[in-house]
Amino acid sequence: MTKFSRRQFIITTGMTAAGTLLAHGCSSGSSSTAASNATPAVNVAPGDAPEVTTAKLGFIALTDAAPLIIAKEKGLFAKYGMPDVEVVKQASWPVTRDNIVLGSDGGGIDGAHILTPMPYLISTGKVTKGNKVPMYILARLNTDGQCISIANTYKDLKVGTDSSVLKDVFAKSKASGKDIKAAVTFPGGNHDLWMRYWLAAGGIDPDKDISTVPVPPPQMVANMKVGNMEAFCVGEPWNAQLVNQEFGYTALTTGELWNNHPEKAFSMRADWVDKNPKAAKALLMAVQEAQVWCDQMENKEEMCKIVSKREWFKVPDKDIVERAKGTINYGTGKVVENSPHLMKFWAENASYPYKSHDLWFLTEDIRWGYLPADTDTKALVDAVNREDLWKEAAKAIGQEAAIPASSSRGVETFFDGVKFDPADPSAYLKSLKIKKV
Numbered sequence: 001m002t003k004f005s006r007r008q009f010i011i012t013t014g015m016t017a018a019g020t021l022l023a024h025g026c027s028s029g030s031s032s033t034a035a036s037n038a039t040p041a042v043n044v045a046p047g048d049a050p051e052v053t054t055a056k057l058g059f060i061a062l063t064d065a066a067p068l069i070i071a072k073e074k075g076l077f078a079k080y081g082m083p084d085v086e087v088v089k090q091a092s093w094p095v096t097r098d099n100i101v102l103g104s105d106g107g108g109i110d111g112a113h114i115l116t117p118m119p120y121l122i123s124t125g126k127v128t129k130g131n132k133v134p135m136y137i138l139a140r141l142n143t144d145g146q147c148i149s150i151a152n153t154y155k156d157l158k159v160g161t162d163s164s165v166l167k168d169v170f171a172k173s174k175a176s177g178k179d180i181k182a183a184v185t186f187p188g189g190n191h192d193l194w195m196r197y198w199l200a201a202g203g204i205d206p207d208k209d210i211s212t213v214p215v216p217p218p219q220m221v222a223n224m225k226v227g228n229m230e231a232f233c234v235g236e237p238w239n240a241q242l243v244n245q246e247f248g249y250t251a252l253t254t255g256e257l258w259n260n261h262p263e264k265a266f267s268m269r270a271d272w273v274d275k276n277p278k279a280a281k282a283l284l285m286a287v288q289e290a291q292v293w294c295d296q297m298e299n300k301e302e303m304c305k306i307v308s309k310r311e312w313f314k315v316p317d318k319d320i321v322e323r324a325k326g327t328i329n330y331g332t333g334k335v336v337e338n339s340p341h342l343m344k345f346w347a348e349n350a351s352y353p354y355k356s357h358d359l360w361f362l363t364e365d366i367r368w369g370y371l372p373a374d375t376d377t378k379a380l381v382d383a384v385n386r387e388d389l390w391k392e393a394a395k396a397i398g399q400e401a402a403i404p405a406s407s408s409r410g411v412e413t414f415f416d417g418v419k420f421d422p423a424d425p426s427a428y429l430k431s432l433k434i435k436k437v
Contacts, residue, residue: 048278049081049278050080050081050082050276050278050279050281050282051275051276051277051278051279052082052276052279053081053082053083053084053279054082054084054085054086055082055085055086055104055110055111055268055272055276055279055283056085056086056088056104056108056109056110056111057085057086057087057088057109057110057111057112057113057283058087058088058089058090058096058099058100058109058111058112058113058114059087059088059089059090059112059113060089060090060092060093060096060113060216060217061089061217061218061312061313061314061315062113062217062234062235062236062237062238062264063145063235063236063237063304063307063320063323063324063343064113064141064142064145064235064236064263064264064343064345065113065141065264065307066290066294066303066307066345067113067141067142067266067287067290067291067294067345068087068113068141068266068287068290069087069306069307069312070290070293070294070303070306070307071085071087071286071287071289071290072085072087073306074290074293076286076287076289076290077282077283077286079286079289080282080283080285080286081279081282082279082282082283082286085283085286088109089311089312090109090112091216092185092216092217093114093115093118093185093186093189093214093216094186094214096109096112096114096118097118097122097127097128099112100112100122100133100135100269101122101128101131101133103269103271103272104272110268110269110272111138111266111267111268111269111272111283112266112267112268113141113264113265113266114264114265114266114267115185115186115189115190115191115264115265116137116140116189116190116262116263116264116265116357116358116361117188117189117190117193117361117362117365117370118135118186118188118189118267119135119136119137119265119267119384120135120358120361120362120365120371120380120384121188121365121370121371122135123135123270123380123383123384124371124375124380126188126370126371127187127188133269134269134270134271134383134384135267135268135269135270135384136267136268136269136270136273136384136385136386136389137265137266137267137353137358137384137385137386138265138266138267138268138273138280138283138284138287138353138386138389138390139265139266139284139287139288139291139351139352139353139390140262140263140264140265140266140350140351140352140353140354140357141263141264141265141266141287141291141345141351142263142264142291142343142344142345142350143255143260143261143262143263143343143344143348143350144253144254144255144259144260144261144263144341144342144343144344145235145236145253145254145255145263145323145341145342145343145344146190146191146194146233146234146235146236146239146253146254146255146263147233147234147235147236147239147250147251147252147253147254148194148195148198148231148232148233148250148251148252148254149220149224149231149232149233149234149239149242149243149248149249149250149251150230150231150248150249150250150251151224151227151229151230151231151247151248152246152247152248152249153230154166154169154230155249155332157169158332159251160251160252160256161198161251161252161256161257161415162202163198163199163201163202163203163204164202164203164204165202166202166204166230167202167203167204167209170204170209170210170230171209174209174210179211180209180210180211180230181210181211181212181213181228181229181230182195182199182206182210182211182212182213182229182230182231182232182233183212183213183214183215183220183223183228183229183231183232183233183234184212184213184214184215184232184233184234185214185215185216185217185233185234186214187214187370188365188368188370188371190263190264190361191233191234191235192212192214192233192368193361193364193365193368194233194254194257195212195231195232195233196212196364196368197257197364197414198233198252198257200432200433200434200435201414201415201416201418203434205434206368206434207368207436210230213229215229215232217234217235217238218238220232220234220238220242221238221241221242221245221247224242224247224248225245225247231251233254235263235264236319236320236323236324236343237313237315237319237320237323239323240319240320240322240323240329241315241319242331243329243330243331244318244319246331248331249330249331249332250328250329250330250331250332251330253328253339253341254341255339255340255341256341256415257414257415258412258414258415259340259341260344260348260350261357262354262357262358262360262361263343265353266284266287268280268283273386273389280389281389281392281393281396284389284390284393285393285396285397288346288351288390288393288394288397288399289397291345291346291350291351292345292346292399294345294346295344295345295346295347295350297325300321300324300325301317301321301325303324304317304320304321304324305317307320308320323342323343324342324343325342326338326339326342327339328341328342346402349402349404349409351390351402352387352390352402352403352404353385353386353387353390354387354404354407354408354409355381355382355385355387355407355408355422356407356408356409356410356412356422357409358381358384358385359377359378359381359422359425360412360420360422360425362375362377362380362381363377363420363425363428363429366429366437367429367432367435367436367437368435368436369436369437373437377425387407391403408422408423410422418431418432
């Protein structure tokens with residue numbers, strides 16, 4: 001049985017070889033809007049002042065990165081004593097991973113808006129060629145707000161939560177020599193797991209019946225346009241943009257698979273947090289405050305206008321705002337207003353990093369062979385998940401009432417009736433028909 005602890009993680013920290021080639025995004029840390037909207041600095045007592053005034057945080061052009069962007073644009077990092085924080089665009093999740101491994105001292109980043117399983121895959125060295133770089137999850141950035149979209153080729157099938165309607169069609173196309181592809185954003189990451197769960201629930205093996213391929217989020221629509229894929233799973237604004245450009249349609253929101261499911265995380269290198277605990281708390285306070293702001297309906301339009309800017313997403317705000325406000329045009333004539341599956345940043349404990357949710361992601365990564373079957377998942381979650389820091393920051397900003405009573409949200413039920421009991425993840429794994437283990 002493989003065992004993990006925070007101390008062991010820190011001891012085994014390594015660095016990627018200096019020759020690693022990265023596609024660095026440009027920094028958006030000196031936005032003029034941030035200066036004009038800056039909130040007056042909090043009167044921080046000398047003993048509580050952050051050890052440093054800067055940190056480099058990465059983000060992908062996805063709506064769930066909004067809390068980091070808003071924290072910068074609204075001067076919230078500066079408010080808590082860190083005016084020099086940089087929020088740096090990343091080209092893809094592999095680039096995010098590589099820049100985290102480098103760290104800011106090596107020209108990379110200290111933390112990021114990230115897929116929840118990635119800090120675990122990086123900490124264990126599973127996606128870093130064995131180079132274990134300890135990570136901490138400080139907060140969940142959002143729940144819900146992702147979708148599975150389908151090419152117009154299959155519009156007549158009216159695909160929804162039941163993927164089985166595609167099984168025979170895919171089989172015939174594959175028999176004729178066509179490579180059937182479903183795109184995700186990173187192997188073992190959130191979108192990969194949503195796509196795999198959905199396909200497998202309909203009897204489609206994501207490893208045998210089709211090809212599951214990684215594609216950076218901003219490239220999803222362009223690839224669908226030229227017929228490179230049959231389906232993709234990604235966050236917004238790319239599903240809405242696909243519908244607006246009429247190259248495909250939304251089959252379902254991932255909230256229809258699992259209501260109020262956990263999504264992205266705010267994560268940082270463990271060595272940075274351990275070296276700068278007061279600065280880490282300041283960052284977390286700023287992000288939490290930004291999450292509260294982003295969840296207020298009266299702020300949605302402003303939020304979307306900000307993140308749509310060239311230095312952030314570089315997309316029309318019309319591709320972001322409607323779904324951010326809960327109006328989902330599926331592109332099939334179906335329009336849902338006030339959807340319960342709109343992206344949440346703070347409401348209903350969206351920001352709290354439940355350990356039970358991290359456990360589900362690890363169990364699914366074991367299901368599909370991304371982690372060994374003998375992984376001590378409880379020890380791993382205890383090493384990476386820093387709900388204790390989340391609680392400290394929430395108390396500091398006056399949000400003590402938002403702290404849940406438990407590290408577990410309890411038994412979770414999926415759209416197909418399958419239940420995940422965090423007290424017995426092995427029973428959940430055994431109940432699944434299509435899997436690698």
